[in-house]
Amino acid sequence: xxxxxxxxxxxxxxxxxxxxxxxxxxxxxxxxxxxxxxxxxxxxxxxxxxxxxxxxxxxxxxxxxxxxxxxxxxxxxxxxxxxxxxxxxxxxxxxxxxxxxxxxxxxxxxxxxxxxxxxxxxxxxxxxxxxxxxxxxxxxxxxxx
Numbered sequence: 001x002x003x004x005x006x007x008x009x010x011x012x013x014x015x016x017x018x019x020x021x022x023x024x025x026x027x028x029x030x031x032x033x034x035x036x037x038x039x040x041x042x043x044x045x046x047x048x049x050x051x052x053x054x055x056x057x058x059x060x061x062x063x064x065x066x067x068x069x070x071x072x073x074x075x076x077x078x079x080x081x082x083x084x085x086x087x088x089x090x091x092x093x094x095x096x097x098x099x100x101x102x103x104x105x106x107x108x109x110x111x112x113x114x115x116x117x118x119x120x121x122x123x124x125x126x127x128x129x130x131x132x133x134x135x136x137x138x139x140x141x142x143x144x145x
Contacts, residue, residue, distance in 0.1 A: 004030040005054040007128075008045070010070065011090075012037045012062040016113075023121050027128050028054070038062045039070030046080055053085045055131050060091040060098055067091070068098075071105040086131050090123075 007024055011017060017035050024033045031054055036042040039062060046053070058067040065073075071087055074080045089102050092113040099110050109127065114120050 005052050006032045006034045008034050008036065008042060008053050008056045008085075009058075010036045010039060010042045010056070010062070010067065011059040013059070016059070019117065019120065020124075023117070023124055024128075027121070027125050028132075037064075039065030039067060039073075042070055043073050046074070046085075047077070052083065055128070056085055056087045057090050057127075058087070060089050060102070068101060068105065071102070071107060075105055086134075088127060 007028060009017070009020055009024065011020070021033055021035070024031070034045070034053075036045065039058070041064075042056070042058070043065070058070060060067040067089055074085075074087065086108045088109040088111065089107060090111050090113055091098075094110070094112040102110050111123055111127070114123055
């Protein structure tokens, strides 16, 4: 399946945005990459757009609104929950209690950021490949049966 809907990437670390943007553009060249520096910006965007995001990739620890609170707000909003946007945490460091709390919020994946660019690219390639082949509600248009 060809993907061309936006990938939402949420991370307040400017260095991570500089690293991840070219990797995501290489892996998913037809997807616009939308960067937000906190969960509040992302939730505001999601509530005001008709875009059907392909994937949300979020850091857990951020100022203003962290990734767990963002996921909680998506789950509590019936319109956003119905859009079934795959939600992945991509973070470092990883702690058991964060992984447990994240999965209670029905996320679709929790990944620890690898140290090398090659490893990061491999992780992102696997994530995008999986979701580009997976069927879920936001893959269909209003005219699909």
